[in-house]
Amino acid sequence: MLFMVEMIVQIPQSLDADLVAKIKLEEKEYSQKLQREGKWRHLWRVVGEYANVSIFDAASNDELHTMLSSLPLFPYMQIKVTPLANHPSSIVQE
Numbered sequence: 001m002l003f004m005v006e007m008i009v010q011i012p013q014s015l016d017a018d019l020v021a022k023i024k025l026e027e028k029e030y031s032q033k034l035q036r037e038g039k040w041r042h043l044w045r046v047v048g049e050y051a052n053v054s055i056f057d058a059a060s061n062d063e064l065h066t067m068l069s070s071l072p073l074f075p076y077m078q079i080k081v082t083p084l085a086n087h088p089s090s091i092v093q094e
């Protein structure tokens with residue numbers, strides 16, 4: 001099952017800079033693990049914003065929720081999930 005996931009990152013200015021750097025490094029490592037596993041299919045930066053648009057491939061809503069809530073930046077993000085279905089005019093059927 002494919003999902004479009006929109007993430008807006010909002011890290012409080014008051015958070016310790018070293019802690020922020022550590023969280024970002026852990027976020028990168030975790031996201032790249034999911035990408036290598038084929039679970040995180042696309043990761044795009046939204047131009048001009050500290051935000052991304054991603055495509056996830058998860059077996060269930062529960063699996064997607066587990067992946068998203070395990071993100072190190074999860075406490076500092078607004079996340080919107082949109083389930084995707086095949087479009088009848090698409091020449092690519094997933």
Ligand SMILES: O=C(O)CC1=CCC(=O)O1
Nearest residue numbers: 009027028031050051052
């Ligand atoms: O920078 C972001 O958009 C948040 C994020 C998601 C995966 C990652 O490595 O950073």
